[in-house]
Amino acid sequence: WTFNIRVDVEGNIPLVPTQATKAMTNGPVQQWHIVVPRVSLPSGTILNASMVEERVSDVPPGGATLKSLEEAIGLRITSAVSPGIALTTRNVARAPTIMKGETITLSAEGDGFSIETPGRAEEDGYEGDILAVRNIKSGIVITGRVARAGLVLVR
Numbered sequence: 001w002t003f004n005i006r007v008d009v010e011g012n013i014p015l016v017p018t019q020a021t022k023a024m025t026n027g028p029v030q031q032w033h034i035v036v037p038r039v040s041l042p043s044g045t046i047l048n049a050s051m052v053e054e055r056v057s058d059v060p061p062g063g064a065t066l067k068s069l070e071e072a073i074g075l076r077i078t079s080a081v082s083p084g085i086a087l088t089t090r091n092v093a094r095a096p097t098i099m100k101g102e103t104i105t106l107s108a109e110g111d112g113f114s115i116e117t118p119g120r121a122e123e124d125g126y127e128g129d130i131l132a133v134r135n136i137k138s139g140i141v142i143t144g145r146v147a148r149a150g151l152v153l154v155r
Contacts, residue, residue: 031056034086035066045077064088096124108154
């Protein structure tokens with residue numbers, strides 16, 4: 001529990017700012033885990049373990065607050081965040097499987113054959129999405145389905 005006490009005093013007695021104090025309880029003190037950035041993170045950053053840390057808080061986090069490193073690693077920051085500010089689902093999103101500008105493998109498969117060539121993603125895409133990709137060798141833009149990270153299947 002946190003108690004703030006305000007005292008109004010008349011006269012010229014200097015007022016001392018009140019400080020929050022913890023009330024003694026007979027039960028255990030509850031603590032919650034939150035995830036905070038170690039450094040300033042600009043929008044678009046993909047989170048990795050060196051950028052964030054878990055901290056213990058005695059203030060209950062909201063339901064949107066990220067509570068573990070495992071939950072945060074690999075997510076993309078959607079708006080800039082300062083160090084020490086709790087990360088929430090409002091400032092992170094699932095990172096795309098393939099990101100615009102990424103070099104990928106284009107693969108065409110059929111009965112008894114498989115052809116692969118390097119390509120470049122023209123847009124972000126998630127697994128299963130139809131994505132515009134540029135064949136690096138020919139320069140032609142084609143579409144294909146994102147199979148997994150780094151692989152787009154064309155028909």
